[in-house]
Amino acid sequence: MLSCFRQILSQPSIAIDLGTANTRVYAGQGEDFREEPSLIQHIRQDQEVQAPDDYFSYLNPQFTSSPLRGGVIVDIHSAVSLLKPLLKRTRTGLRHPVSLTCAPTDTTELERKLLTKAVREAGAAQVAIIPEVWAAAIGAGIDVTLPSAQILIDIGEGVTDMAVIRDGQLAFATATRTACSDLQKAIRSAIISRHKVCPAHAETERLTHEIAALPQGNNLPGRNIPVLGMDIIRRREVSIAVYNREILDAMAPVLAKILKMIETGLKKLPENISCEVVESGICLTGGGSCILGMDRLIGEHTGLEVRIAPDPMHSVINGAIQTLEYWKGKENWWENIAWPCIPA
CATH class of the missing domain: 3.30.420.40 (ATPase, nucleotide binding domain)
Structure with missing residues (x-):
């Protein structure tokens, strides 16, 4: 009792x-x-x-x-x-x-x-x-008490946050309020502007996975992607074909902001911390880390090994x-x- x-x-x-x-x-x-x-x-x-x-x-x-x-x-x-x-x-x-x-x-x-x-x-x-x-x-699963520097980047729906953790403290942090929702908005706006069709939310989420093709640059083979949405003029649901380059071009400015924040943050690190993060690499968390190819894209722009957390x-x-x-x-x-x- x-x-x-x-x-x-x-x-x-x-x-x-x-x-x-x-x-x-x-x-x-x-x-x-x-x-x-x-x-x-x-x-x-x-x-x-x-x-x-x-x-x-x-x-x-x-x-x-x-x-x-x-x-x-x-x-x-x-x-x-x-x-x-x-x-x-x-x-x-x-x-x-x-x-x-x-x-x-x-x-x-x-x-x-x-x-x-x-x-x-x-x-x-x-x-x-x-x-x-x-x-x-x-x-x-990062041991935040380690004396060597470790980088974590959390790509959420509304903000991309980067921190360097060293000896139980945040040695450095920077963020940009640009993230997954901005990628989806950019895709939605591009499709509405060009095709007068508003894609369903699930469709814009699916299309963000075209990011996997970005590192291929001009070698990317062109293809049409079927997209389900609502024709805003005829007021009925339709299926249209969207060229993959349209999607990549729409995402590019948003991704550039995220990558710029990461690159600028890395340049601000003291030399001793920069040497340590080369060994430890970058850990990705958040919904953005689940976008196919995001880890490879960040790795190619930073020159660091990028891994995705077990349950991002x-x-x-x-x-x-x-x-x-x-x-x-x-x-x-x-x-x-x-x-x-x-x-x-």
Whole structure:
């Protein structure tokens, strides 16, 4: 009985990965893990539609939005609406939980305060924030205590984050708010502009895998790719043929921004750290690492060995869970976590 009362009155701890594409919550209770798209519906499913034609039915799933852009909150009310039911379902005792959450390294103090406010309004009593790349490194199996430098690049939906981890610290970090969603937007815009057809979301995700052909340059054999979408003029679903070079040309400027950030960051490293990262190479995490050929593309531009983490999609939340387990049992552990001062 006493043990039961202690459990009810104890303060639980949870880990949150509030991402642009998906939100993941771990309640610290064994296998209590939840993952949902970071989307808010603007039309109720039971709401009647005056003109339910095929065109409207196609667009209807797109009447959603994410409260995040570029890895940070842009709509706090929607963010709270997204988080509140997730936190409510993970609550087991009488006390509100303490939350460990993550943010990109380039976030401002104001952006982190907004994240803290959203999580607290969703039901958390206290909020501690750590860099996403730090959590991703731990989740990817990197020993962050090693004295030699190691590079991790997390390519998410809204931000590409790069960090050099050395001797238990972030020795260097840089980020660009250009990532997977920008690749998909570029492809969608190019197809709409040229063919007057809006491709389905699943189709734009599939087309991003054409990145695998980029290193072949002018030797790339031309071919047509079938794409399913909605003809925005005739208002009906159609299948069109899109030339692969159209896709590559659309993606090129977005990829150039990501590669430029990586190359610029590597040039800023001190000589001793640069020598160390040549030995350790680059570890990729995030949804962008799952794009076929991304590792090879980064490897060819940096001259470094690039490997993909074992579970790249869940590296951040897995690392946050391990960090939470490390602090478990330590009283007021959240007070000991401070955002690191990262050299520019």
